[in-house]
Amino acid sequence: MxxxxxxxxxxxxxxxxxxxxxxxxxxxxxxxxxxxxxxxxxxxxxxxxxxxxxxxxxxxxxxxxxxxxxxxxxxxxxxxxxxxxxxxxxxxxxxxxxxxxxxxxxxxxxxxxxxxxxxxxxxxxLQPTMLxxxxxxxxxxxxxxxxxxxxxxxxxxxxxxxxxxxxxxxxxxxxxxxxxxxxxxxxxxxxxxxxPWLATDPLLGPWPQPAELEVVQTGAWLLTDDRPLPADLSAFLDAGEPPVYVGFGSMPLRGAPDAARVVVEAARQQGRRVVLARGWADLAPADGADDCFAVDEVNQQALFPKVAAVVHHGGAGTTTAAALAGTPQVVVPQMVDQPYWADRVAELGIGVAHDGPVPTVESLSAALGRALTPEVGARAAEVAGGIRTDGAAVAARLLLG
Structure with missing residues (x-):
């Protein structure tokens, strides 16, 4: 077929x-x-x-x-x-x-x-709020x-x-x-x-009942990523305490032209190094200091377990990848379904929802401080054990059965 x-x-x-x-x-x-x-x-x-x-x-x-x-x-x-x-x-x-x-x-x-x-x-x-x-x-x-x-x-x-x-x-x-x-x-x-089908994890993005619409929730459709991390990134990770990952994916961040400086300074206030994903906003560290490492597209499945927290825009894929890694999150939602994922991260206790789409050094540092507490780390690790990884296989069997 x-x-x-x-x-x-x-x-x-x-x-x-x-x-x-x-x-x-x-x-x-x-x-x-x-x-x-x-x-x-x-x-x-x-x-x-x-x-x-x-x-x-x-x-x-x-x-x-x-x-x-x-x-x-x-x-x-x-x-x-x-x-x-x-x-x-x-x-x-x-x-x-x-x-x-x-x-x-x-x-x-x-x-x-x-x-x-x-x-x-x-x-x-790919998110419940579409239905x-x-x-x-x-x-x-x-x-x-x-x-x-x-x-x-x-x-x-x-x-x-x-x-x-x-x-x-x-x-x-x-x-x-x-x-x-x-x-x-x-x-x-x-x-x-x-x-309709709903390709989200039932714990992370549930379909609450009662509901009039008959929805088939398969679980999230995950793609196993076996790519190794670049050698220079691995060396950076090994050179100190786990850094904070910051990336906003396909968001251009038109309302936050100073985002790279803000996120780096916020992490430094928490005593953390930074892995900065350039993304479609072309984020780049401004001062060339050795506590910040810039990356292009990278294997999140390999990277996220090695960082202290994941700061991101709240896309379904990044939210699920961070949850599966058991790593605390700070979600800075920009649009569409991203406020939903920010709320879910906060409700589950696996991270913090930033208030609004444009962070300041002070607001992001405060959110990071809350996400980096032992309590949030323990909860993130606990929830990770309940995230399913068979959603794509479930959907495939459903389609071909």
Missing amino acids: RVVLSTYGSRGDVQPLAGLAVQLRELGAEVRVCAPPDEEGARRLAAVGVEMVPVGESVRSVVRKALPDPGDFPRRVAAMVANFHAAVAAAAEPGGAVVATGVFPAVAGAQAAAEAVGARFAYAA PSPHHRPFEFPLQPYRPGLTDNRELWADNIRTMNALFRDPVNAHRASVGLPTVDNVRDHVFTDR
């Missing part, structure tokens, strides 16, 4: 699909991944021998541009729907399967392609804020249908009609289906 996995997102969206692809291939499936042509994702897929079909613009090039004109939004949605429909339809086969995650227009294009080809379709959320639930509120789109007076989560999710229709229904339906598919009234629920 041929399975097509599809996403438009950064490494945090592509790497889980790589983990699922490996498990599917071990069960005999032929797998292709439709994803944006970013180097990090392409490299991870190539490393495990999974064929990648590049779709659309590099996400990194998009986030580095000036903020787009809101008036151009419908055209960009239509282009993404069409691009992913074309790529997935060309890769899929009748009787096969398509699994999609990432931003909504890309999922809508993949779903329409599966429908047109005659392949089974599954939508997979309607009485236990959390929907993500608030900048172009479509919550209606005044709505506070109940059920009411907000009902209104979210109006929001999603306003943003996406016309371009999605125009494309569906152009390829001979029927149009839909409720675009959100049609694309997400009535039985």
Whole structure:
């Protein structure tokens, strides 16, 4: 059977699909991944021998541009729907399967392609807050804020249908009609289906009950990483006490141009050296001191057990990797699902949620001080033992069973 996995997102969206692809291939499936042509994702897929079909613009090039004109939004949605429909339809086969995650227009294009080809379709959320639930509120789109007076989560999710229709229904339906598919009234629920998958760890990112929506929680889709750490990084780690890792992944940090100085000084206030991940914000130490080591993309599974704390933006993948390592976290959430992960880290007692997206030396130093206490370290180690590692295998068996 041929399975097509599809996403438009950064490494945090592509790497889980790589983990699922490996498990599917071990069960005999032929797998292709439709994803944006970013180097990090392409490299991870190539490393495990999974064929990648590049779709659309590099996400990194998009986030580095000036903020787009809101008036151009419908055209960009239509282009993404069409691009992913074309790529997935060309890769899929009748009787096969398509699994999609990432931003909504890309999922809508993949779903329409599966429908047109005659392949089974599954939508997979990489965080609980993407799915309607009485236990959390929907993500608030900048172009479509919550209606005044709505506070109940059920009411907000009902209104979210109006929001999603306003943003996406016309371009999605125009494309569906152009390829001979029927149009839909409720675009959100049609694309997400009535039985979506949730690829998060049940302890770290649970799906609380009761809930009206039937959700299949598989566990997080992890990709085993056997790459050794670079020799110079290993030498830095061995040269002193465990440092603090600081990295913000694909976040450009437009509101925090001085972030590198802030995080290094905050760690120094706690008497800690720093491993600074450059990321898409191009963070770099300013003073060249030997207590700070800058890295590009690195094996987090090998690195995180060797550091004293992980300071990050709250992406699902980094949160899970730090939790699995048993290392305390400080989450500085920037957008979308990241406040959710910050709250979960705080609720579980495995780290600290920073108040707001822009840290100061004082605020980050205080958060680090709390995260580095023995109590948080012990709790992080305890929770690590409850994190499952079989989510991708569960999903693969579910798809092919």
